[in-house]
Amino acid sequence: MSEHFVCKTNAIECGSVAPFALEDANELPVNIAVIHTDADQWFAVIDRCSHGRFKLSEGEVDGDCIECTRHGSAFDLHTGEPLNPPASSPIQTFPVRVDGDSVYVTLASN
Numbered sequence: 001m002s003e004h005f006v007c008k009t010n011a012i013e014c015g016s017v018a019p020f021a022l023e024d025a026n027e028l029p030v031n032i033a034v035i036h037t038d039a040d041q042w043f044a045v046i047d048r049c050s051h052g053r054f055k056l057s058e059g060e061v062d063g064d065c066i067e068c069t070r071h072g073s074a075f076d077l078h079t080g081e082p083l084n085p086p087a088s089s090p091i092q093t094f095p096v097r098v099d100g101d102s103v104y105v106t107l108a109s110n
């Protein structure tokens with residue numbers, strides 16, 4: 001388990017998502033999508049749809065969900081569970097901590 005600084009809070013507007021490239025404890029690359037919702041909540045998920053190779057950082061944030069714009073599956077940002085087909089598998093989610101104006105993500109699987 002390792003916590004990483006990813007950005008300042010003003011780097012991602014409410015209702016938006018941005019990609020970040022981190023390294024895990026084994027120095028392997030982990031591409032994540034960090035989401036700042038309209039309700040001022042923060043989430044982080046793996047930056048890859050479970051249905052295909054599409055980046056979720058290119059998706060649409062809708063409330064507490066992110067929608068993959070390739071085929072339209074949406075994922076619950078709390079659980080990673082898909083809410084509609086064609087995706088049938090969850091995406092990995094990561095804990096996010098906001099400390100002042102800094103956003104941190106912990107690379108631990110759920």
Ligand code: FES
Binds near residue numbers: 050
């Ligand atoms: S690649 Fe995301 S729904 Fe198909």
